[in-house]
Amino acid sequence: MDTFFYDNKIVKQFGIATLFWGIIGMMVGVLIAFQLAFPALNLGIPYTTFGRLRPIHTNAVVFAFVGNAVFCGSYFILQRVLKTRMFNDLLSKIHFWGWQLIIVLGALSLAMGYTTGKEYAELEWPLDILITIIWVIFGINMFGTILKRRERHLYVSIWFFIGTWVTVAMLHIVNSFELPFSWIKSYSLYAGVQDALVQWWYGHNAVAFFLTTPFLGLMYYFVPKAANRPIYSYRWSIIHFWALIFIYIWAGPHHLLYTALPEWTQALGTVFSIMLILPSWGGMLNGLFTIRGAWDKVREDPILKMLVVSLTCYGMATIEGPLLSLKSVNAYSHYTDWTVAHVHIGALGFNGFMIFAMLYYLVPRMWNTTLYSQRMANQHFLIGTIGILLYAIPMYWAGFAQTLMWKKFTDSGQLQYQFLETVTRIVPMYIIRGIGGTLYWSGAFLAAYNLFKTVKQGKFVNNEPAEAMPLSKQALPSKSLHWHTAIERRPVRMLILSLIVVALGGIAELVPTFLIDKNIPIIASVKPYTPLELQGRDLYVREGCYTCHSQMIRPFRDEVARYGDYSKSGEFIYDHPFQWGSKRTGPDLHRIGGKYPDSWHYNHMRSPQEMSPGSIMPSYPWLYKDVLNTSITPAKIKAMKRMGVPYPDGYEDKANSDLKKQSEVIAAGLSSNGIHIEPDKEIIALIAYLQRLGTDIRK
């Protein structure tokens, strides 16, 4: 019998970080929710404006709140299920502090406006590298623990953690291919439609493998523990795992239905999304059936209550997801608050409640005490549930209302509603949503207080003793054979190994070709951006305009009537990164170029409500004071050229004089309209970019 000690300290640290970042991330969420109703809350300074705070919110809740919770839960479960201490305490420490460092640097850099402009992958290249390093350390620590385990069988939770680690590593690396042009900024190596495809392949699988699979790992441990019953069907859980991971990875294209993506790719994404219903619901039902015979406990136990709602939300989100990936549904749901409601059912319900249930379970056990107040936890459950409902229902309503208004024509064939009318109509919904979010957020404070009091009355056990039999050796062949016998006479193993070799070779051979050779339908009139427009585009990315504006007009009558000719894939070939967006809080901007005079943009960006009464867009006063950084223009042009954008030879040296000329023309035009501004201000570059958008095709 071996005696050893579980490392509880690392679980405690990740647990505290979970709660701390959860409260911060939700606070930002509540703030941006109210900004959409009251634009004055943007405060007129860059760091608190929606476009910068929204990525901070998403990154904070996904990677800080949920991320730390996954590490907290998996470090607890790995040790207990595998009957061993974590592989290496130092790696655990580096993992913990490294991850917190990433979070802090990430939040700061996003507030400063350093973003890649790709949703949920906004962190810039130095942080991408840091994430890779820390993720690898987590992997070594996890696989090391698995190797030194005292229990031969890998419990199903472990499989979910392995699936998570492997896939997230690949997603992060493939999506982060970028070309740095300064010590902190880079351009995506992919352009336009290709960038969009990679990004949503990543985006979808980030939901699948960062927000879902690790949580199913937690579910398969904490639901049986909380109900004190074995999982309903262990066999089912294994089938669930393998089915889920083999299907999930192919569903990404459903984020790009009706876009310039090839038709067959869209269909493939839809088919796999529908197939996902089975494993997803298998998991949900397996969890819920586990509570069979214990439903009387659900009445009293806040942990079980939260787990039941969590699983129910998982079931709702995973039936809704496949439905949303049907083209006929997506035509209505895409770009609206429907999507926002959908993800928050998953985030607040499935992820959030699973996390709180886990913390309520873990803390009393690790501090050797009981929960300070069951009543308070029950109140948290109630407030949280009402919060979810008050969040989701208005958002669904807003989504339905807005999409129907967008598509409504009068009898004479005109669009019935101006875009702005469809926004002002749903502002009350935004307020209710904000209240729902606030309720959910206040629940987190109750949890923090309750857990703090629990900690105070208990005594923490840093190293918890445990005993287990060492792993017995499996029978090996009596004599060592030639190495190749491992695959000889084993056709399946042989086939798979050769497949891997071929695939690796294929990647090495094909990747460079793909990235240089572009055979997207070329449109002769589509030309690279001028240096000023390129700089303006980078401002568009910096201010997070893509969080509210799309640049992808789908081939629908209403969209063509409202915005102009539908978007063609050939129009985006110089877009590093693509800026299609996924939400139309404001109108589509792909054909905004030439629609309004420069002076309109000038006045609108400074004071949107003056130009469009009732608009919820923030104002951008700093663009009128800050001078455009032209010292970096040559580096940007050079980077674009390296990625195959056809600027003439040596253009990087001439770029700034062209930039100056173009900005002077715009400033002169403005001054003839009575607006006097220095041509070197940032707003001039942004106007240049907006006026260029979507115009090439008309030439």
Place this chain on the structure above:
Amino acid sequence: MEVLFILILASLCIAVCFLLAFIWSIYSNQFDDVYSPGERILFDDKQVDNSK
């Protein structure tokens, strides 16, 4: 749309990794017993000594 090939290859690579893991798990008898693992996690380790 050449990037599709990268994505498909990358996805296939992952799928192959999972397939290998699956085959390993079958051959190493991971799933021969689908009853006791579910029960086993319910047995907590006894707290031997809380003073440490």
